[in-house]
Each structure stands twice: as C-alpha cells, then as structure tokens.
Amino acid sequence: MSFPLTVLITGCAGFIGSHLCEMFVSEGHFVIGMDNFLTGTQDNIAHLLRERRFDFIYYNVVNYIYVQSRIDLVIHLACPASPADYSKHPIHTMKVDSLGTFNTLGLARQKGARYLFASSSEIYGQAQVHPQPETYFGYVNPTGPRSVYSEAKRFSEALCMAYHRQHSMDIRIARIFNTYGPKMRLNDGRVVPSLISSALSGEPLKIHGDGTQTRSFCYIDDLILGLYLLATKEGLSGKSLNLGSPQEISILELAKEIIRISSSTSEIVHLPPRPEDPQRRCPDITLARTLLGWNPTIDISTGLSKTIEFFKHKTAP
Amino acid sequence: MSFPLTVLITGCAGFIGSHLCEMFVSEGHFVIGMDNFLTGTQDNIAHLLRERRFDFIYYNVVNYIYVQSRIDLVIHLACPASPADYSKHPIHTMKVDSLGTFNTLGLARQKGARYLFASSSEIYGQAQVHPQPETYFGYVNPTGPRSVYSEAKRFSEALCMAYHRQHSMDIRIARIFNTYGPKMRLNDGRVVPSLISSALSGEPLKIHGDGTQTRSFCYIDDLILGLYLLATKEGLSGKSLNLGSPQEISILELAKEIIRISSSTSEIVHLPPRPEDPQRRCPDITLARTLLGWNPTIDISTGLSKTIEFFKHKTAP
Numbered sequence: 170m171s172f173p174l175t176v177l178i179t180g181c182a183g184f185i186g187s188h189l190c191e192m193f194v195s196e197g198h199f200v201i202g203m204d205n206f207l208t209g210t211q212d213n214i215a216h217l218l219r220e221r222r223f224d225f226i227y228y229n230v231v232n233y234i235y236v237q238s239r240i241d242l243v244i245h246l247a248c249p250a251s252p253a254d255y256s257k258h259p260i261h262t263m264k265v266d267s268l269g270t271f272n273t274l275g276l277a278r279q280k281g282a283r284y285l286f287a288s289s290s291e292i293y294g295q296a297q298v299h300p301q302p303e304t305y306f307g308y309v310n311p312t313g314p315r316s317v318y319s320e321a322k323r324f325s326e327a328l329c330m331a332y333h334r335q336h337s338m339d340i341r342i343a344r345i346f347n348t349y350g351p352k353m354r355l356n357d358g359r360v361v362p363s364l365i366s367s368a369l370s371g372e373p374l375k376i377h378g379d380g381t382q383t384r385s386f387c388y389i390d391d392l393i394l395g396l397y398l399l400a401t402k403e404g405l406s407g408k409s410l411n412l413g414s415p416q417e418i419s420i421l422e423l424a425k426e427i428i429r430i431s432s433s434t435s436e437i438v439h440l441p442p443r444p445e446d447p448q449r450r451c452p453d454i455t456l457a458r459t460l461l462g463w464n465p466t467i468d469i470s471t472g473l474s475k476t477i478e479f480f481k482h483k484t485a486p
Numbered sequence: 487m488s489f490p491l492t493v494l495i496t497g498c499a500g501f502i503g504s505h506l507c508e509m510f511v512s513e514g515h516f517v518i519g520m521d522n523f524l525t526g527t528q529d530n531i532a533h534l535l536r537e538r539r540f541d542f543i544y545y546n547v548v549n550y551i552y553v554q555s556r557i558d559l560v561i562h563l564a565c566p567a568s569p570a571d572y573s574k575h576p577i578h579t580m581k582v583d584s585l586g587t588f589n590t591l592g593l594a595r596q597k598g599a600r601y602l603f604a605s606s607s608e609i610y611g612q613a614q615v616h617p618q619p620e621t622y623f624g625y626v627n628p629t630g631p632r633s634v635y636s637e638a639k640r641f642s643e644a645l646c647m648a649y650h651r652q653h654s655m656d657i658r659i660a661r662i663f664n665t666y667g668p669k670m671r672l673n674d675g676r677v678v679p680s681l682i683s684s685a686l687s688g689e690p691l692k693i694h695g696d697g698t699q700t701r702s703f704c705y706i707d708d709l710i711l712g713l714y715l716l717a718t719k720e721g722l723s724g725k726s727l728n729l730g731s732p733q734e735i736s737i738l739e740l741a742k743e744i745i746r747i748s749s750s751t752s753e754i755v756h757l758p759p760r761p762e763d764p765q766r767r768c769p770d771i772t773l774a775r776t777l778l779g780w781n782p783t784i785d786i787s788t789g790l791s792k793t794i795e796f797f798k799h800k801t802a803p
Contacts, residue, residue: 259651260648260652263641306628312646312659312726316640320641323641326628327633327637332577335577
C-alpha cells in the first residue's frame with residue numbers, strides 16, 4: 170500500500186476509535202470515521218471534525234455500507250465493548266459483529282482494501298491457560314450472558330478468515346486486551362473509570378469478589394501504536410495478534426494505586442463476583458513483539474496518572 | 487401450545503429436515519417447509535408435496551422472511567452440514583447461521599411462536615472432556631477452516647439465548663451429534679454414506695488417519711423422535727440439549743461392519759488425517775434422558791442394514 174492511505178474506521182467516536190483516528194490523521198493519512206453514537210460520543214471526535222484529513226459519516230454499520238471514495242484500509246472497531254453496554258444492547262451487539270462485519274468486509278472487498286478486525290481478549294473466555302497465546306482456542310460459554318459479545322467476536326474472526334481464504338483478502342485480526350486511558354466514559358461500567366470515578370468523588374471503590382482476580386491493563390497510546398503497526402505493516406495477512414499489556418495486576422492492587430495517585434480518602438468495598446468473570450486474563454504478546462517490534466512501554470502508575478488527570482478535568486464543575 | 491401445530495421448518499429438503507417434516511405431518515400437524523436446494527434435494531420432499539398438511543416455500547433464509555399464516559413453532563435446520571458442503575460454501579454457511587438465525591428468530595417473535603435451533607456437536611470442537619455434557623464449553627479454533635460451521639453454530643446459540651433473555655421467547659437448542667440413515671446424499675462427504683457407497687460399488691473404503699478415532703452414530707428415527715420431543719414438550723425454554731447416540735464406535739470398526747452387512751468384497755485403505763478432525767466425539771445424553779424421557783433404541787447393525795438397503799435401491803440402475 171502506498172502512503173498516505175485512505176482509511177475507513179468504524180466506531181470512530183469510541184474510546185479506542187477516536188485515538189486511532191488521531192494517530193492516522195497525525196501520520197498524514199486520510200480518515201473516514203463512521204459511528205452512530207450508540208456508545209461513542211461526539212465529544213471524542215469534536216477536535217477531529219476540524220481536521221482537513223478527517224471526514225465523518227453518521228451511520229449504523231448494521232446496514233449496507235456504500236462509500237464513493239477510494240479506500241485502502243477498513244478498520245472495523247464498532248461494537249459496544251463494556252459488559253454494561255453489551256448487556257444493555259445484547260442483540261445489537263451481535264448484529265454489529267455479524268451484519269456489521271459482513272458489510273465492512275464486503276466494502277473492503279469491493280474497494281480492494283486491506284481489512285483489520287478489532288477482536289477481543291473475550292474470545293479466550295474463562296481461559297485455562299495463562300498467559301494466553303494466539304494458538305489457544307479459548308473457553309467460552311456459548312449460551313451465557315457474556316456470549317453476546319464473545320461469540321460475536323469469535324464469529325467475526327471466523328468470517329474474516331473465510332473472506333481471507335475464499336477471496337484472498339488481506340485480513341488482520343487484533344485481539345485487544347484491557348485498555349485504559351483518557352476518553353473512556355466514566356460510567357461505562359469498566360473497572361478503571363469506575364474506580365477512578367469513585368476515588369475522585371470520595372465514594373467507596375467497589376470491587377467485584379475478593380479482588381484477587383488479575384487483569385493486565387494497557388495504556389491507550391501503547392495499544393494505538395500496536396494497532397497502527399498491525400494495520401500498516403506488510404506481510405501480516407491472515408494473522409491474529411494479541412495486543413495488550415503482559416503486566417498483571419490484581420483488581421485490589423489497582424484500586425489501592427488509584428487511591429494513592431488521586432490522593433483519595435475513599436475506602437474499598439467488596440461486591441458479589443460477576444457471573445463468568447475470568448479469574449485471570451493476560452496476553453502472551455510474543456507474536457506482536459516479533460512481527461511488529463511492538464512492546465507496551467507505559468507503566469501502570471504513569472498511565473493511571475494521565476487518566477486521572479483527564480477525569481479530574483472532565484468532572485470539574 | 488394447542489395441537490395440531492403450524493410448524494415452519496427451514497432446511498426441509500435436507501436429510502434431517504425431510505424426516506422431521508414427515509414426523510410432524512404424521513402426527514397431524516401442519517408443516518410449512520422452506521428450502522433453497524443448496525444442499526437439500528427435491529427428491530427428499532417429493533412425497534411430502536402430495537400431503538394436504540405440507541406446504542413448500544422455495545426460499546433462501548438469508549433474506550428477510552415474511553409468512554402470512556399463523557405459526558406456532560419455528561425450527562431452523564437450514565445449513566450446509568457436511569464438512570464437504572461447508573468447505574464449498576464457507577461464507578454462505580456463516581450467513582445461514584447468522585442472517586438466517588436473525589430472520590427466523592424475528593419471524594418467531596413476530597408470530598409469538600416457539601423456536602427450536604438445530605445446533606451441532608461441532609460446537610464442542612476438539613473436546614477435551616469425554617463424553618461431552620451440555621455444561622462443557624467446547625474447544626473450537628475460531629480461525630480454522632472448520633470455524634465457518636462451528637463458530638456460526640455457536641453464534642446462533644448465543645443469539646437464541648439473547649432473544650430468550652431480551653424478548654422472553656421460548657427457545658430450545660438441539661446439539662445434534664452424528665446422525666445417519668436413508669436420504670443422506672451418497673456424495674455428501676460424510677463417513678457413513680461414503681463408506682457405504684464404496685462398499686456397494688466394490689471400491690476400497692477410504693479412512694482418514696488410522697481409524698481409531700471414534701464417533702457415535704445415531705439412527706435418524708431416534709434423532710427425529712428426540713427433536714420432536716424437544717420441540718413439543720412444555721417447560722424446556724432456554725435449554726440446550728445433546729441429541730445423539732452415546733454408543734461409541736471406531737471408524738475402522740464402522741468400515742468393517744459396513745463391509746460385513748453389505749457382503750462387500752472391498753478393502754480398507756487409509757488416507758492422511760483431516761485437519762482438526764476430533765479424535766473422539768460422544769454425547770452425554772443424561773439431560774435428554776431426564777427431560778425428554780428419550781433414549782436411542784436402534785443399534786448400529788440394524789441402522790446400517792436399513793441405510794444400506796436404501797442406498798442399494800438408490801444406486802440400482
């Protein structure tokens with residue numbers, strides 16, 4: 170592909186989508202962002218709308234997509250991504266990652282464009298192997314409440330590979346692990362914004378279960394670089410790559426760190442564990458290191474400080 | 487539900503579909519069969535077309551479905567089901583079990599009908615637990631060549647449960663294990679018709695790998711009774727049930743039994759193993775026994791004899 174590219178990004182007004190649009194625009198590419206603001210926000214793209222190299226299309230990817238211009242790369246990021254969001258929109262979530270995947274793959278095929286699908290660590294489910302390499306098939310309950318997200322992501326991965334095999338399309342799959350940073354929604358139900366929100370307002374920090382369950386949190390700037398490399402490097406067609414931080418931290422430690430950094434007086438309280446909440450989730454990123462030369466560099470304290478600064482500003486009267 | 491029922495059956499011209507239509511018609515119900523003959527055949531339903539209680543609609547379930555009449559029960563069986571078929575139609579297979587599932591669920595919801603989804607033992611993938619109970623989540627490669635079928639079935643199960651939870655619909659899921667009997671296609675690539683075909687024509691019986699891999703084969707009449715009970719009994723909403731024979735037989739033993747029953751002079755030859763072919767596949771049918779009072783009764787020798795008789799007749803000049 171010859172630079173600059175024209176890139177279509179679905180879910181451009183979401184947390185990851187808006188950062189990824191910024192990255193492509195700042196690297197000199199042209200971006201067509203698509204979103205229907207189901208879980209994304211206009212705030213996230215307000216500054217991008219002023220850019221000459223950014224166009225916005227208000228659209229629901231569940232419907233047939235027609236775009237007149239040339240497109241070199243399609244990135245399908247659109248999907249309600251927090252458990253609170255996909256529990257609220259279970260059927261729409263399954264449509265975005267089936268009909269939406271068909272539509273965006275069809276568009277990429279028609280345009281002769283490369284395709285990057287944003288999959289998720291949720292495809293590993295209640296993993297029985299730690300850390301999870303890409304060769305691990307996962308352990309997902311197909312009929313549980315979380316399956317609307319995890320099975321839709323798995324379906325989309327299978328569909329991408331079917332288009333890759335059947336139509337020789339250049340397809341890449343990013344399995345995105347927990348990511349945090351500025352532009353998350355304070356109320357999206359995910360653990361980092363929830364805990365920061367509580368810490369900043371002096372409310373108790375609520376932890377599901379005993380807090381010994383671990384997660385590995387990747388700062389948004391690290392993730393965006395990984396996605397950019399996976400989308401733009403040559404010779405990666407047909408590859409699924411884990412993108413995330415391999416640094417595990419328990420939810421209890423995370424809560425304590427947030428309290429420390431924000432100088433909060435909040436206490437920690439425990440709620441019942443969530444159904445099917447995995448006990449551990451940690452990527453093996455050997456493949457991304459090898460193929461992309463990529464490695465997360467921002468430690469949790471630095472990342473949390475930046476995120477807390479953002480939310481302080483956001484919640485200021 | 488008050489009998490007789492009006493039942494819509496997709497995939498009515500397939501192996502299982504045509505037998506199931508017969509069962510419903512013979513029990514006094516009205517059946518609307520739907521098929522596009524992608525893998526089903528007109529031969530399979532020719533006799534049904536003469537029945538007053540059977541209507542046929544030539545239709546591809548990937549498109550929006552409108553039916554004017556009352557419908558009490560929707561059974562979504564349509565899908566290329568043999569590895570040879572879904573390898574030939576990978577993207578269509580994924581459409582039938584995503585778009586087709588959305589469309590048939592939407593129809594059932596609109597009509598206030600009960601819904602039965604025909605899932606598959608393939609959702610267990612390369613199972614690491616034997617026999618497989620319904621509580622086992624499976625071990626499926628989301629990006630392998632077989633994923634077009636297994637992930638589409640898993641997606642549809644998740645979608646059924648989403649409609650069940652979101653719209654309080656009466657949903658049942660049948661996880662169908664290997665089934666054999668009259669009306670299979672001789673050339674559909676599945677092991678029983680392939681081996682019988684070779685035995686009857688005096689060709690060598692080709693076995694993938696060393697033949698120690700086991701399967702459990704359920705005779706079609708047993709399976710149909712299980713499906714009928716799962717569809718018509720009260721109090722089963724939200725249940726996924728294994729339907730299949732718990733009697734394991736190695737592929738080598740199967741080949742020998744077919745040679746014996748058909749008095750064939752054929753020899754057995756070995757081919758390279760198939761990619762991702764599971765070594766064992768055997769249902770735990772405790773749940774079906776308990777909830778349906780169902781148990782397969784036709785032993786493999788009896789079932790094979792009936793099937794061989796059918797194919798002898800079929801291949802006669």
